[in-house]
Amino acid sequence: MTNESIILAGLAGVLFSAAPIVFAVIGETISERAGVINLSMNGTILLSAMGGFAVSLGTGSLMLGFVAGAAIGALVALVVAFASITLKQSQVAVGFVLTLLCRDLSYFLGNPIMGATGPRLPQLVVPGLAQVPILGPLFFQQDIMTYLSFAIVILAWIFIFKTNAGLELRGIGEKPAASYVRGSKVEGLRYLYVAVGGALAGIAGPMYSLSVKAGWKGTISGLDGIGWIALAITIFGGWNPIRAALGAWLFAFLQWLGLVLQPSLPGIPSQVLQVAPFPLMILTLLLVNVGNAEWVERSLARLPEKARKRAAKLLRSMRATPPAALGTPFEKD
Amino acid sequence: MSHDRPTRSGAGRLSRSGAGRLSRFAFDAGGIVLAFVLTTLVLVAAKAPPLQAFYNIVLGAAGNWDVAANVIVSWVPLVLATSGLLITFTVGLWNIGIEGQIILGGVFSTWALRSFEHSSLDPALILSIAVVAGMAGGALWAMLAGALKTFGGVNEIFGGLGLNFVATAINLWLIFGPWKRPGVASMSGTLPFDPKLWLPTLTPESRLAPASVVIAIVAIVAVFALVQGTYFGLRLKAVGRNPKAAYVLGVKTWQHMMAAFALCGLFAGLAGSMQVLAVYHRLIPSISSGYGYLGLMVAMLVNYSVPLAAPVALFFAALNVGSIQLPIVLRLDSSLAGVLQGSLVLLVLLAKGAKERLLGKAAK
Structure with a gap:
């Protein structure tokens, strides 16, 4: 293989391994746009990975594995919705509990199928397009779920920003009282979007256990932590599907880079390079959020006019502001 | 958010x-x-078989003195972590970064022991330095999350999560890099310390160090006194209930949040320190063992009540220790x-x- 084709294969692998994170991040973005943080992401992905793998192993059907994963994700999300929307409990608290509960459930119930060899999602080469230089190997020699990960980004973006239903979705997350007055069924819609978001995150699970990291290996499946990453990328993405997907690809790219650079950095153990994206993630979260901090505005005000405008513009371009009603329950009166 | x-x-x-x-x-x-x-x-x-499973957990946690002692060994870091979290919860913060703070406590304690291991100082003095270093390490890491929150506008949940991963990386880098065992680095951690630098245990075979139990009891009592009996505790509650109103009434909001982070970090660091000094006698990759997250669960279950935290932490520790034998006995x-x-x-x-x-x- 030439150098060029090795790099192309690596980058195609980045898109492939980022695909489940894309699904999870889009799911969380939809849920948070509706005003509900689903903090259970890490447990959802583990439980749906185990459940999806178990169903596919039992039935021999890949399709049913993904359906099971989506159902598990939606179910967990509905518990978050019920606790926070109907029972008015803290979303963060119930989400955190579910994170740990689902993780332990996946390890406990998955014990008998640990290490089993199950079905695996086949590669699906797009005839014709796959032969296009550079673009072919990058985009058109993937599997079906990776293609869907591209599609879901665009569909979610169109839905959120270009449709009436998307406008309503943004409304119930920004100003639920105003939406209610205009006739939106705020609580019902929040249930719906939290469930849809959870189902998308639930699809991420089988994408690992049936494709990216095929199989179920319990605590050494290497999936513990991915849900937390997805939550951080959702913020990085500023609740915009395209920016969120870019975050997921950037994360996967950095992890790949860590592996590639490993041989030339013998002093650094591989475990360290695996977590290398995290300091960068914190730094970007800082850049994305620092514009919202009060002291920044105060110190900007002291700068001369020209410098202030330039600095403010720079901060605004990076800044992400969460949906105004994120995390708060909706009271009709 | x-x-x-x-x-x-x-x-x-x-x-x-x-x-x-x-x-x-x-x-x-x-x-x-x-x-x-x-x-x-x-x-x-x-x-x-459900009944058999529950029965085996009871046996595994209270069947003999050895396992009962192990429950106490596991209770110490859990109650220390919960004590710290009760302070951050009082001020309305979700200190999910506590795992990293425990890790840094273990790292700083190991660092202190390594620095003075071959000195002529009295072992008791070296151990004391290591405890203080561990507390400082935990507090430092917690204040980093606090600074990200107060000056950077980064929500403490996401800042804390990121810092947890960074702390894990620092720990692994030390174990596999600068502090690796002579010869080959391994997942079993750094080389064990000289037994004179172990916190004294009840019997030579036991892992139960009475000093660590005393520290845990003092910690939870101190948190109770702080939250229920001081003006500082009252101001923390005021910020937790309604930060804006507290600010208007003259309570320095971010200073109190920062203080709560630092205090929680002290307790978390102490937990990590105890794991190194009393339990493992070396630094291991999973030094925090999930006690930080479990502490969050205990604090939520007792609805942030300090007096209930100690017994519920004991119950959770018993469940953890009691289930260790399940794979062998019941598969x-x-x-x-x-x-x-x-x-x-x-x-x-x-x-x-x-x-x-x-x-x-x-x-x-």
């Missing part, structure tokens, strides 16, 4: 009638019963302990919500 701040329930504050109290109790008890029902259903789904995964702990916290939380919804806000 904003999220609901935990509020302490003033049970019986408004409605003191016997019937009201009884139905409120029924909800709490119902949550606990349902948690056991759910766990039993999980066991049935896994085709395991069940030991994560059953986590399933029961998670079910308890979830269903008690849901029961609390149901209670408030059905009995009205007065039942809060």
Whole structure:
């Protein structure tokens, strides 16, 4: 293989391994746009990975594995919705509990199928397009779920920003009282979007256990932590599907880079390079959020006019502001 | 991003009638019963004998003196972590970065021991330095999350999560890099310290160091005194209930949040320090062992009440230790302990919500 084709294969692998994170991040973005943080992401992905793998192993059907994963994700999300929307409990608290509960459930119930060899999602080469230089190997020699990960980004973006239903979705997350007055069924819609978001995150699970990291290996499946990453990328993405997907690809790219650079950095153990994206993630979260901090505005005000405008513009371009009603329950009166 | 701040329930504050109290109790008890029902259903789904499984957990936690001592060994870091978290919860913060703070406590304690291991100082003095270093390490890491929150506008949940991963990386880098065992680095951690630098245990074979138990008891009592008996504690509560109102009334909001982070970090660092000095006698990759996250669960289950935290932490520690033998005896995964702990916290939380919804806000 030439150098060029090795790099192309690596980058195609980045898109492939980022695909489940894309699904999870889009799911969380939809849920948070509706005003509900689903903090259970890490447990959802583990439980749906185990459940999806178990169903596919039992039935021999890949399709049913993904359906099971989506159902598990939606179910967990509905518990978050019920606790926070109907029972008015803290979303963060119930989400955190579910994170740990689902993780332990996946390890406990998955014990008998640990290490089993199950079905695996086949590669699906797009005839014709796959032969296009550079673009072919990058985009058109993937599997079906990776293609869907591209599609879901665009569909979610169109839905959120270009449709009436998307406008309503943004409304119930920004100003639920105003939406209610205009006739939106705020609580019902929040249930719906939290469930849809959870189902998308639930699809991420089988994408690992049936494709990216095929199989179920319990605590050494290497999936513990991915849900937390997805939550951080959702913020990085500023609740915009395209920016969120870019975050997921950037994360996967950095992890790949860590592996590639490993041989030339013998002093650094591989475990360290695996977590290398995290300091960068914190730094970007800082850049994305620092514009919202009060002291920044105060110190900007002291700068001369020209410098202030330039600095403010720079901060605004990076800044992400969460949906105004994120995390708060909706009271009709 | 904003999220609901935990509020302490003033049970019986408004409605003191016997019937009201009884139905409120029924909800709490119902949550606990349902948690056991759910766990039993999980066991049935896994085709395991539920009674035998529960019985084995009891045996594994209280069957003989050795396992009972192990429960106490596991209770120490859990109650230390919970003590710290009760302070951050009081001020309305979700200090999910506590795992990293425990790790840094272990790292700093190891660093202190390594620095003075071959000096002529008295072992008791070296151990004391290591404890202080561990506390400083935890506080430092917590204040980093605090600084990201107060100056950078980064929500403490996401800042803390990121810092947890960074702390893990620092720990692994030290174990596999600068502090690796002579010859080959391994997942079993750094080279064990000279036994004269181990916290003295009850018997030579035991892992139970009385000093660490005393430290844990002092910690939870100190937090109780701080939250319930000082003006500082009162101001923390004011910030936790309503930061804007507290600020208007002259309470320095961010300074109190920062102080809460630092205090929580001290306790978390102490937990990591105890794991190094009393339990493992070296630095290992999983030095925090998930005690930080478990501490969050304990704090939620007791609804942020300090007096209840110690016994509930003991129960959670017993579940963890009791389930260790499950894979060998019943071929069940030991994560059953986590399933029961998670079910308890979830269903008690849901029961609390149901209670408030059905009995009205007065039942809060």
